[in-house]
Amino acid sequence: MSQPLNIAVVGLGRMGKRHVHTLLYRVPHARVVAVCSSLDEEVQWAQENPEYKNFGISVYKNYDDMLNHPDLQAVWVSTSTDVHASQSLLAIAKDLHVLCEKPLSTDMAEAQSVVDAAKQKPNLKVMAGFSRRFDASYRDAADKILNNKAIGEPFMVRSNTCDLRDETGFFVRYAARNGGIFVDCAIHDIDLSLWYLGNPLPKACWAAGTLQHHPELKELNDVDNAVGVVEFWGGKIAYFYCSRTQAHGHDVCTEITGKTGKIMVNGIPKANNVVIADKLGMRHEVQPEYWQRFEDAFALEANEFTDSVLNDKPVPLAMEGGLMVMHIGRALQQALLSGEVVKFNEKGELL
Amino acid sequence: MSQPLNIAVVGLGRMGKRHVHTLLYRVPHARVVAVCSSLDEEVQWAQENPEYKNFGISVYKNYDDMLNHPDLQAVWVSTSTDVHASQSLLAIAKDLHVLCEKPLSTDMAEAQSVVDAAKQKPNLKVMAGFSRRFDASYRDAADKILNNKAIGEPFMVRSNTCDLRDETGFFVRYAARNGGIFVDCAIHDIDLSLWYLGNPLPKACWAAGTLQHHPELKELNDVDNAVGVVEFWGGKIAYFYCSRTQAHGHDVCTEITGKTGKIMVNGIPKANNVVIADKLGMRHEVQPEYWQRFEDAFALEANEFTDSVLNDKPVPLAMEGGLMVMHIGRALQQALLSGEVVKFNEKGELL
Amino acid sequence: MSQPLNIAVVGLGRMGKRHVHTLLYRVPHARVVAVCSSLDEEVQWAQENPEYKNFGISVYKNYDDMLNHPDLQAVWVSTSTDVHASQSLLAIAKDLHVLCEKPLSTDMAEAQSVVDAAKQKPNLKVMAGFSRRFDASYRDAADKILNNKAIGEPFMVRSNTCDLRDETGFFVRYAARNGGIFVDCAIHDIDLSLWYLGNPLPKACWAAGTLQHHPELKELNDVDNAVGVVEFWGGKIAYFYCSRTQAHGHDVCTEITGKTGKIMVNGIPKANNVVIADKLGMRHEVQPEYWQRFEDAFALEANEFTDSVLNDKPVPLAMEGGLMVMHIGRALQQALLSGEVVKFNEKGELL
């Protein structure tokens, strides 16, 4: 068997641990050789984890040290958004391939610097981690819309990302560093809209939000439920609903309308194929979070990244693709805070 | 406006009252002139009912007296199964049009006598009340299957009639006179099977049942849940599930499989278009009983019967159509009781 | 039986004819005594209609003449929006009860004048015709939300009215007089939002639209697909999607999110209970237009109006309720045309 890809994961929060698990069990051509966290408790947890020991994974507290791990080939950046860019830049500088979680940054110039650095090293695979692009249903929708023209010219996208209400305080702690509800939560919805609508340029956007369950967000200038509309040049429109406070589970739906039809992805969220009929009527459960909904997508994403490196193929989602997504996410956040319409010129640049 | 049809309803149980209501409010060309019940409390209830008074409805305790009501033209027989036939015969003898609730009888010879009597008076409209034939969805299915050949040659029917568990004792009291679970509860399913399969003749049938909630049925030789299979000559099959004990509501589904497709009617029962999403997941309610599911069908049935009389059109469902339904229902009941296969000759007669 | 309500219908377009039908066949306590149209062909059609003749309906070309029809008690105004108000005023002046189709006007002052006139005659029943308020599912949702607190405090409404694409030219002709997409098409969605959210006052709104199929609308300053967001004082939000160009049918959905749950009405539109499974997968049909979806609601509306007059009960939906709906619809239309945010003071008045 050919040599597997030696990969390291930086960030051992909830997501980082899951990426390690995915790499260990669902990516036969990758080998996790190192992990890294700046948090003592995460480092300790990793050091004491018998599974990590079993698989021979080295644990680092210092990111630079991890980058020097012998024969390391690639890094999966899975830390909080505020260090995505700097860590990606360091890895690129070390000639390491990079798969970086969305969003690349909350600052456009910083994000651009990563894209620029990547361009300097065309031999490196530098990929943006928009997991939904790897979900079987979203891909099927893209295939039907873009290849089969199943709905004619698409012109309208409705997309929502609604999380189960978190009662543990985890979300509120995490919110301080994520860039606001549209940058953090709508980022996939914006990305999907650009994908399905053929990468139109934004013309104007507006947003409105409300605080229902997490008053602590007020001092972060954030909300826990928000609606945003983006008008694109060329008569296309996307609108989004983001929520942190759903009672029933992780409810993520995208609906694309075209001239001759409509496609819905995940219109009715379901945890599995089970329906219970009893005195309350008929019901099904909903997955509690994105992991249950997108676990397979993360596995495919990791496999395709691995394949692109090992077999020198283009990455399925180039880093620069994430820039416009961020740009729009930030504009929506600005509209939310200002209450005013944010407008763009015909190049999609802020007026 | 042309003269409406003067009609009387005999039987003022749950169903009889509903038929009166339907005639009053949803059948503009009919006029309820009389009702009749052999039960004192029902007679008293009707006499004291201001709505009945308002509409000028005469209340009878004696059926013969009711038949002599001035200018009466038609009778809707809505009593218990054991008197359906005798009351229909009396009405026919009086030259009255008859709409008789299913099933016509629990005795084949008696049922045949009604059909024979009706044939003697071809000017009379004598109709079997299989309400599902008037439901918009079942009709659409019939149109697709029989006219549009949407599923090719149909050869298999699955149909179930599952009632909400009755905790009031009403059902058990009523069960004593209804002829058993297959005659009472599967009767619509058998009728639908014959309709969709093109009136095939039975070859063999078998059934199995169980008593889960109503031990009182044991002395009636009946069960509260049963499954039956009917094999028809020509390679067609229908199978049924009847239940008196559902927790979630009135769950009635029919599925017809043909050579090139399948049609489901009411695969997922729903009370209305409302879905609730909360900590339990996503759920909808189910109608508690047949009335909510088939109220519109009863209205259409009454309107079509009225139209057939007033405009001298053939009745939409001739009385003799009900004979084979009963024949099969009784054979399934026999199979249930005996544990043996019941077989038929090529004319569909019991061997 | 007590005397029925003598009612006239003005306007014999598609909707007016349907209202006559509803009154004739589904409102036992009403009697259609007259109809009126300003269009010669409609007058002729009505005069030659044997059913109208049969029911003894007088046909008028002149509205004033119709108002003088002997013993007339009530008028159902079912003309185009631009004459709703003036015809309602004339009827009120004649001491006639009025059920006026939505919206009352495209001009706020004119609409207010009808409300004022109605207030001068408290004995008259003057009702706004928002048919969805009479739909069983929307009512069930209201009952669950407002009475049972099934989703806690509601704060977010998504609602869309998406019509089947009309290829006959009917819609475009009709569009010239309807006040624009938000006033005509979103009017029910706005009304439902106010109902479910407890009549909050608007704070700001914005909208974006596109022209996909009906370029003729450009000169009317209108679009055929539009999205609008309304932010209310108190942290509530409603957002809408209106479309004239759906391929699959009349797709009307409302989703209400509250602090502890969500309710969807008509999330997946269905023509009936039939599902077809064949080489294309599994599918169901969708009702082609609002009539199939809301026919029962129109019947209930007519019955409740009739009941309110005959039994001197409050009308289920007072005329002034429609004013705020129009106000918001017009503001969305203004936002659509200007591309700017439309803002309101704390009384909900335009800034």
Added chain:
Amino acid sequence: MSQPLNIAVVGLGRMGKRHVHTLLYRVPHARVVAVCSSLDEEVQWAQENPEYKNFGISVYKNYDDMLNHPDLQAVWVSTSTDVHASQSLLAIAKDLHVLCEKPLSTDMAEAQSVVDAAKQKPNLKVMAGFSRRFDASYRDAADKILNNKAIGEPFMVRSNTCDLRDETGFFVRYAARNGGIFVDCAIHDIDLSLWYLGNPLPKACWAAGTLQHHPELKELNDVDNAVGVVEFWGGKIAYFYCSRTQAHGHDVCTEITGKTGKIMVNGIPKANNVVIADKLGMRHEVQPEYWQRFEDAFALEANEFTDSVLNDKPVPLAMEGGLMVMHIGRALQQALLSGEVVKFNEKGELL
């Protein structure tokens, strides 16, 4: 990392190849060291397969030779039903762990001999391959029914296995050796029934079948669509529909009714979360075959078998569990052929 399990797969038909794929990519603790087929073309295909070469898989034509592969620990028997038992016996004789595809045999005595041989070597893990037991939804249903008592005492199971019509001739060739429709196709449904109903003993069964698309089956005494009912001692019932001829895809549904509720698994089959709305209405696609529906279940099955060997845990599904399933499958087949009821004594033995 601890040593992986060295496993060989015998049988390189459609299913065998899939098992190899599963082991290579989704079972990190197993290593495929050998494969075997008696068919020259399959052997050649495997020998020339670069992936197999890459993973270092030895290819055998002779089963005995494969059993002597160095350090082999386990065999996955994935051949046609007629050699399942003899190959399992040979593996057991060699002290190899065995995972054998369902059904173990079409002959009860032969099947019993495997169970007996396994009992002689309690150190060996010998497991029956009923894949649906490893599906997340079926497991969730079992958890809800057996552990949470979500539907009270279960007493009725409806289960169907309906395959997409095969137009390639593959199925008909394969049918000659599979034991008939109830032994081959209903085997999972019977197994699930026993699981959910708590392993009741059969009392009587009957079946009816029809030939719609594959007349070649007539000489095999088989049908392509069949319905069967099993009555168990203790008032429990299961009924099945098997089909080889569906137009829309692989449609597998199980419904369990208990005293206080009902659970449906896969009531509406779906390929993914995509819904298309266009002129035909709204539709979703259905997975074409069991692999798309149960791929994850096969992976879990392989992982759990591997885990039971490596960590000396009981197999999740003991071999003898398959005996009663076969016994009932054969009885249904007998009923189908004879047209008579097949009866059992209170021990579940044929009368």
